[in-house]
Amino acid sequence: MIFDNSQDFQKEISGLKNSGGFGDELPNERMQAVKQSVLQAIASPTVETQPVYSWREKYHTTIRYAVSVIVGLSLVGGTTFASNGSVPGDPLYGVKRIKEQLQLSVAFSDETKAELEAKFAENRLNELHSLLSKVVHHSEPDNSEATTTGNGAITSPGLSTTTEDNGGNKELENNAKADARLQVNNAIINLKRLQSKFAASGQTEAASAIQANIVNLQNKAFLENLDLGNASSSGDVKGESDDRRPNSNKGKVNGLQIHSGTQLNSTTTSSQFKVDVKIDNDADEHSGSPDSGD
Amino acid sequence: MTHINDNKTENRMEINKLVAKAKDGNSEAFGLIYDDFAQRIFRYIRIKVQNRPEAEDILQEVFVKAYKGLQGLTMEDLNFSAWLYRIASNTINDHFRKKYRTPEILGIDEHFDIASKISVQKEAELHSDAELVKLALKELPEQYQQVLELRFIQDFNLSEIAQILKKSNLSVRLLQHRALKKIKIILNSDGFIGKSNKNSPGKK
Numbered sequence: 457m458i459f460d461n462s463q464d465f466q467k468e469i470s471g472l473k474n475s476g477g478f479g480d481e482l483p484n485e486r487m488q489a490v491k492q493s494v495l496q497a498i499a500s501p502t503v504e505t506q507p508v509y510s511w512r513e514k515y516h517t518t519i520r521y522a523v524s525v526i527v528g529l530s531l532v533g534g535t536t537f538a539s540n541g542s543v544p545g546d547p548l549y550g551v552k553r554i555k556e557q558l559q560l561s562v563a564f565s566d567e568t569k570a571e572l573e574a575k576f577a578e579n580r581l582n583e584l585h586s587l588l589s590k591v592v593h594h595s596e597p598d599n600s601e602a603t604t605t606g607n608g609a610i611t612s613p614g615l616s617t618t619t620e621d622n623g624g625n626k627e628l629e630n631n632a633k634a635d636a637r638l639q640v641n642n643a644i645i646n647l648k649r650l651q652s653k654f655a656a657s658g659q660t661e662a663a664s665a666i667q668a669n670i671v672n673l674q675n676k677a678f679l680e681n682l683d684l685g686n687a688s689s690s691g692d693v694k695g696e697s698d699d700r701r702p703n704s705n706k707g708k709v710n711g712l713q714i715h716s717g718t719q720l721n722s723t724t725t726s727s728q729f730k731v732d733v734k735i736d737n738d739a740d741e742h743s744g745s746p747d748s749g750d
Numbered sequence: 751m752t753h754i755n756d757n758k759t760e761n762r763m764e765i766n767k768l769v770a771k772a773k774d775g776n777s778e779a780f781g782l783i784y785d786d787f788a789q790r791i792f793r794y795i796r797i798k799v800q801n802r803p804e805a806e807d808i809l810q811e812v813f814v815k816a817y818k819g820l821q822g823l824t825m826e827d828l829n830f831s832a833w834l835y836r837i838a839s840n841t842i843n844d845h846f847r848k849k850y851r852t853p854e855i856l857g858i859d860e861h862f863d864i865a866s867k868i869s870v871q872k873e874a875e876l877h878s879d880a881e882l883v884k885l886a887l888k889e890l891p892e893q894y895q896q897v898l899e900l901r902f903i904q905d906f907n908l909s910e911i912a913q914i915l916k917k918s919n920l921s922v923r924l925l926q927h928r929a930l931k932k933i934k935i936i937l938n939s940d941g942f943i944g945k946s947n948k949n950s951p952g953k954k
Contacts, residue, residue, distance in 0.1 A: 480793065480802075481789060482792040490788065490809050491784050494784060494817070495777055497810070498780065
C-alpha cells in the first residue's frame, strides 16, 4: 500500500471510513445507556445552576487569570489558597467560587460530583454562619479576615456595623441565604439520587453513608435557620453525636443567634505562598500577594 | 469533492435545525443530536483514553457540557460538529490534567521504531487493507491519530481542526504531513508490504 500524498491516503482509507473510522466503537447497548444518563442529567433541575448571589457577573474578569493560577497551583500538594476562608463580600470570594466550579467541571463520576456538591453546600452554610456572626457588632475590625491591597491599604471584610451599611449587609445576607438554600437543595437532590443508585445495586453501606451526609446537611441548614422548602428539608435531628438541636444556641447578641458549637472552616494562608492573580479593572478586586491571615 | 461538500452542507443544515430545537429545550432533538454524534465522538475519545469506562464517562460529560453550552451558541454560521469536537478535546485534556498524568504517547515521536512492531506485523498478515490501515494508525502517536481521524474520517478542514485542537493552521498542517509520512513508513515496512495485495491467499 503506497501513497504519496493526502489524496492517495484519502482513497486508501475510504474503506476504513466506511467501516466507521479507526477508534474503538461503543456497543449500541452502552451508547443507549450513556444517552439515558445524559438525558437524565440534562432533565435534572440542577443542570442550570446559577447562584442567586451575582458573584459570577461581578468577578467575571477574574476568570481568565484565575483559571491558569488555580489549575497550576492545584498540582502542588498541600497548597492553601488565600480565598479558602473568604465569605461573600470579601475580595477573594469570587476566586473561591471559581475554584469550586473548576473542581466540579473536572469531576467525572457521579460520586465525586455529589461529594463535591455536598462539600460546597457545606461551605455555603459555613459562610452564612460566618456572615451572620459578623453582623454582631465588633468594636474593632475583624483582622482575621483583613487583606492588604497592592498599595498597602487594609481592607476589612465586606461587613461593617454602621447603620449606613446595614442595607448592603442585609443584601449580602439575603443573597448568601438564597445561595446556600439553592446549593444545599441541589446537593441533597444529587445525594438522594446517588443513594437510590447504591440502594438499587445492593450497596447498603454506601447508601447509609450517603443518608448520613444528607441528614448532616439538613441539620446544618436547620441550625442556620435556613428553610430548605419541601424538596429536601427535614426537621429530623439525628445521627449527630453532639448536641446540635434547635434552640441549643449558646448565646444571643442583639437578637441574633450565635452558634458557638459549630466549627467553621478557617484557613491559614502560607506566608510563602503568593497568589499571582491579576484582576482587571475592578475596584473591589484584590491584586498582588495577600498577607497571611486567619 | 463538490459532491462531498454538498453532502456536508446538507448534513450541517439538518444538524443546525436540531440544535435550534434543542436550544429551545427540546430534549428529543438533543437526543437525535446525540444519536448522530455519539459514536464518532466516542471513537475520538478512545484515541487518547484507553480505559473504556473512563471514555464513556467522558462521552457523557461532553454531551452534558454541550447541552449546557447550547444557550451560548449563535446559529449564524454555526459549525456544530467542530464545536462539539472542541468540547471533546477540552474534556479529554481536563481528564488528563485531573489525573496528573500525560497521555500514553507524548507528542511527536521522531524516532519511531518500526523494528519493534513485529507482533503487529504478524497480525497484519491476516487483515484486509482497511484493517491494515487501522492497525498502522494505532501505532502512531495519539496527536497524529487525532489529526488523521478529524481530517480523513470526519472530513474537517485544516481550519476546523485547528479550532478543535486549539492549534494554529500551520501546526495542524505539519502534524498532518508528519502523520502521513509516518504511516507511509509503517505501511511500507516489511511486515506490511505485500499484505495489501488483495490477491494474496489466506487473507480475510
